[in-house]
Amino acid sequence: MYENKNIVKNGLRLPVVLIPGIIFIALLLWGFLDSFEFINILTNAFESMMYNLGWLVSLAMLLFLGFCVVIVFHPMGNIRLGGPNAKPKMSYWQWFTIALCTGIGAGVVFWGAAEPLIFVMEPAPSFGIEPGSNEAIKWSMRTVFLHWTLIPYASSVVFGIVLAYVCHNMRMPYRVSSALVPAFGKKFLDSKWATVVDVLTVFSIAGAVAGGLGYGFMQLSQGLRLTAGIEPSTKTYLLAALVLFSIYMVSSLTGLKKGINWLSDKNTNFFFLLLFVLLIFGPTAYIFNLMTESMGAFFGNFIEAMTYTSPYPNGQLWPQWWDMYWWVDWLAYGPMLGLFFVRLGYGRTLREFVVVNMLMPSLFGFAWFSVFGGNVIHAQIFEGIDFFSIYQQNGAEALTLSVLGQLPFAGLFTIIMMFIITVSLATQCDSMVVSLSSMSMKNGSGTIEAPKKIKWFWGIIFIAVALVFTFAGGIDGVKIIKSFCGMPITFFGIIMVIGFIKHIAKLPRTDTRQYVYEDAVANASDSGEEPIKPSKLSLIIQSLFKKE
Secondary structure, eight states: OHHHHHHHHHOBOHHHHHHHHHHHHHHHHHHHHOHHHHHHHHHHHHHHHHHHHHHHHHHHHHHHHHHHHHHHHSGGGGOBTTOTTOOOSSOHHHHHHHHHHHTTHHHHHHHTTHHHHHHHHSOOGGGTOOTTSHHHHHHHHHHHHHHHSHHHHHHHHHHHHHHHIIIIISOOOSSGGGGGHHHHOGGGGGSHHHHHHHHHHHHHHHHHHHHHHHHHHHHHHHHHHHHHOOOOOHHHHHHHHHHHHHHHHHHHHHOIIIIIHHHHHHHHHHHHHHHHHHHHHSOHHHHHHHHHHHHHHHHHTHHHHHTOOOOSTTOTTHHHHTHHHHHHHHHHHHHHHHHHHHHHOTTSBHHHHHIIIIIHHHHHHHHHHHHHHHHHHHHHHTSOOOHHHHHHHHOGGGHHHHHHTTSTTHHHHHHHHHHHHHHHHHHHHHHHHHHHHHHTBTTOOSSSOOOHHHHHHHHHHHHHHHHHHHHTTOHHHHHHHHHHHHHHHHHHHHHHHHHHHHHHHHSOGGGGTSSOOOOTTTTOOOSSSOOOOOOHHHHHHHHHHOOO
């Protein structure tokens, strides 16, 4: 009864709910009627778009990363979200686990072993690198780090910084369009353009999550093949969908602290367990050597790698289909993930926001891809295990699970990985259900849970779109559709960053210095919860930012 009154009181933002739904219905019908032509048209349009504008996306991603780095070192990094007396509501560890699992956690699970091996055996043609060579190995790991560490996290954190500031400190509505208030003023929220921005981001994240779920169905089905001998089929996809839907709906309905917090904590523990096992039972020395040299290549050639466009006769649009595709892919997630991060950062400084949401998950990305990449590359090059043939026969979804098959107690660790896949996808869906539901309400809040009926609506949309396109063979079409939304979000992000910088520049200088870093215990919530006890990790991070 209370929930019905809440819906009536706040009211639905009908354009935000209905327009993306209508578009998806139209696309679903098109995909069913002629899936081949559907994907073919979208593919050609995507290639044209990326060739003409992909260079701009790469430069924009450099801008976003640079903005995040400036926040860490500039005095405005001292700004406390919610005001100088705001008190954090979760520990650093809780914050980190949620940021890791709701960000690109599902992606690292899928591509952990796949990308390193694919790039070693099929390097970009314009470099003239021999497949399987020493140079191919170094180039592969450098490129993998480019795709899965600083850049993807910066693409969401840049939106999170601005949204957290405008929602907590400027008291603007909990919606993506609020990020443009520093650029255009409060009147912007009453314009049709604000609705356009929100509709675009809702559509892009719905397509993004549906695409990720589709890959999850395939990877979990491969897990059943390896553990139980059950070949992937419609039944296994439906089973995977049912499990994922049940978990992320229960989690989202129970709220942030009870649901997603518990899932993220357990999932992160299993992440580190697998890393430890693969490091101990794998080629340990080779992994550390590979990681050290690859990180040197990554940082030493970072700008060159970020501006690679391959304007050559034998280029084959490689960076457009890999590097730039990932950039628009991350940007499709960026605004909504940034909006979700708003919920996590209350009571923390902007500097802490960047460290916990970007730098710490990026360090995990370096470790994850070094360990999985080191194992699969060493097996392929030195041990004579032809994982590349497994990829060619069963797809990228089979590689990470196949690597675990070489370990002692392989069945146990494969089951653990299937759990990680499930929870990673569930936590990502959970976070997006929560954010979309709040943004669907006229008076939605980043600190108050949205009505359950709205959560059910978005949860069903995610799973329905993913299932239909997976069965129709058009999941690639969904991914490409999502990338089309990532392109306009590039312009949105550029305007947002410039507007935010101009806004901060107009403030009196003391405004960016008065929000000093305070001890976590002193900032404990007085809403009835027990004070947060800082862990060793918390104390280490805290010592980095205390003023002398």
